[in-house]
Amino acid sequence: MAEFAIDYSDVQCARARIRRHGVEPTPVHRWSAFEERSGIRDLQVYVKCENLTAIGAFKIRGALNAVMSLTESEARCGVATHSSGNHGTAVAYAARTRGIPATVVVPAGASPQKMDLIRHYGAELVMCEPTQEGREEALAGLVREQGRVPIHPYDHPAVMAGQGTVADEFLDCVPDLDWLFVPIGGGGLISGTAVTVRTRRPQMRLVGVEPEGANDTQRSLEAGVRTKHPAPNTLADGLRAFVGALTFPVIQKWVDQVLTVTEEEIRNGVRWGFEELRLVTEPSAATVLAALAKTPVPDGARVGLILTGGNVDPDLWAGLRKGANPGFLGAPPSARWPVQRAER
C-alpha cells in the first residue's frame, strides 16, 4: 500500500499510541428502533459512538496520534492549527496530554463555547480574520515566528492513521460488518477507515456521506480530480472542508459509493439520534443516520455507522430540533456561516 500516505500498520501503531495516552475504545450501540421500523428483515445496525470520547468527537484520535508522534525537538516547539471546531479542541487536548504549548487560530465570530473549550485544555487562542486567507496567514505566522509545528486537520498521515482507529475498534466488536457509512469532510476519517477495512474486511461496502450542499468529494470523483463545491453551505459544519490531496486518492480507490443527504434529512437524523439512540448527535454525525434511511440495504445486512461527534451549541440545537429557530435555520447562508464558508 505504499501508493498512499499511510497503510494499515500505521493505523495499528496509532491505535496502540492513543490507547497508551488514555483514549479508550468508544462503545458500540444498536439502533434497534431503526432495525424495527425499516422493514428490512434481520437488519442489524451498529453505531460507533465517537460522541463519547473525552472531547466529544473522533478528532481526538488523529490529533493525539500526530502530537504524540512528534520528535522531542519538534514537540519542544509546540503545535498550532486553525480551526473553529473539533480539531482545534483535539489539538489543544493532545498538546496538554504531551505537556507542550499549542496555539489555535480561531476566526473572529467563532462560538464562545468552542473557544472556552479550547482554552480549557490550555491552548492559546489567536484571533484572525474569518477568511481562509486570514486563517492560513495567521497559522503561517506562528510557524515562521514561533517555530510551531502545524497539525493539519486531515491532510496529514498521522491524522489519517489516527482516524483509522475508529474502524479498527469497530471491527473488533463487529467483525462481520457488511456495510459501513462514514461522513466525508476533508476525508481524514474515511481514508483511515478505508485503509483499515480494505485490509481487515475487504468485501465490506464502504459508503461515504456528504451533505448535498458540500458535495465536493462526489464532484471530485465524477471529475476524476479534486473539485470544489462552488459555495458550500450546510448545517453539518464539520463537513464543509475540501477533500485533501492525500485523502482523495484513497477515497478514489477504495470507497464504493458517495451518497449525499439534504439539510432536511440531516435534521431528521439529529432527531433520530435524540429520540431513538438517546445520543447527542451533531449535524455532521447525523448525516450517516440520514444516509442509511435512504439506502436500500438487503435483508440480513449488518450495517455500521460512525457517529462522529456530539458537539453542538445547545441553544442552536434546541432550535434545530424544533425547527423553531429561524435565526439559525432561516437566515441567508452568508449571514449564517460567514466563517466556515470562507474555509475553502
Added chain:
Amino acid sequence: MAEFAIDYSDVQCARARIRRHGVEPTPVHRWSAFEERSGIRDLQVYVKCENLTAIGAFKIRGALNAVMSLTESEARCGVATHSSGNHGTAVAYAARTRGIPATVVVPAGASPQKMDLIRHYGAELVMCEPTQEGREEALAGLVREQGRVPIHPYDHPAVMAGQGTVADEFLDCVPDLDWLFVPIGGGGLISGTAVTVRTRRPQMRLVGVEPEGANDTQRSLEAGVRTKHPAPNTLADGLRAFVGALTFPVIQKWVDQVLTVTEEEIRNGVRWGFEELRLVTEPSAATVLAALAKTPVPDGARVGLILTGGNVDPDLWAGLRKGANPGFLGAPPSARWPVQRAER
C-alpha cells in the same frame, strides 16, 4: 439475606436470564469534564448508560426478568401493568420477547409519544381515569376478568432482582467503586443495587437521590416508617412513586445516605448530560449528576452514577434546556402534572 425479598443470587439469575434474552451490558462512560472542573484531585467519575438499552431506560431489566420468570401457565394468561412511563414500555417489550399478550393501563392525558411506543411493542392500551384509584381499578379488572398477571413496577422480587443487574455489570467494569449514586422513585433500582453492592463491594458508599419535591424516602427514613410526600411535584417524572413495602426495608438497612436535589439542580443536570456527556438524559436520570455536584467527595474517589434513562419528549426537553418554555416550566403544578401527581 432471607430477611429481604431478594438476595444476590436472585440478581445473578436475573442477569443470566435477561442476557439470554438480548439485554447486552450497557456502556460505562467517563464524565471527564466534571472530573476536571470539580477541583477534586484524581477524581474518577463513571456513568452507567442505562439510556442506551433498547427501550432507553433500565426498566427493561426488571420487566424482562419478571416476565421471563413466569411459569408457562402464568405466561399464557398474559401480563398487565399500569404506567405512563418507562415501565409500561418495558412490560410491553418483555411480553413481546416472550410472545405473550400484554395490556398497559394508561391514564388519560399520557404523552402520545409514550403510548405510541407501548403500542409499537405490541401491547394493548386501556385508558383510565388519571387517578391512582382509576389506574388500580382498571388493572384489577384486567386481572379479574382476563386473568392477566400484574407486573408491579418496583415492589416485586423479580423486578428488584432485574434492576440489581445494573450494579452487577457496573462492578464488573469498575470493581473498586468507592461511591455510587442512584435515583430513588419506588426503590426498585436502589434496592436491587444495594443487595448487589453489599455482597460484592460492602464498603462502598451507596447514596440515594430524590427530588426535593418527592422526597418520600427521605421522610420515611426519618420517620422510621413509609411516609408519603404530601404533594409530590417534580420534573423528574420517574421519581414520583411512593417507596415500596418490599424495597423500603432494604433501603433502610443498606443505603448510607439519601440526598435531595432541587428542580433547578435537576435542570442543570440535564444540561450537563447534554453538553458534557453528550447523552440524552431524562430529568429523573439527571438527579444523580446534580447530586454528585453538591457532594464533597474526597480526592481520589472513584464515583459511579447510574444514568437511568433518556426518554423525554423532545419538545418539552428543548424548552427544559433553554428555560424557554413557560408552558412546561412555568405553569402551576396542577396544570403541569395532573396525571403523575395523582400517581401516589
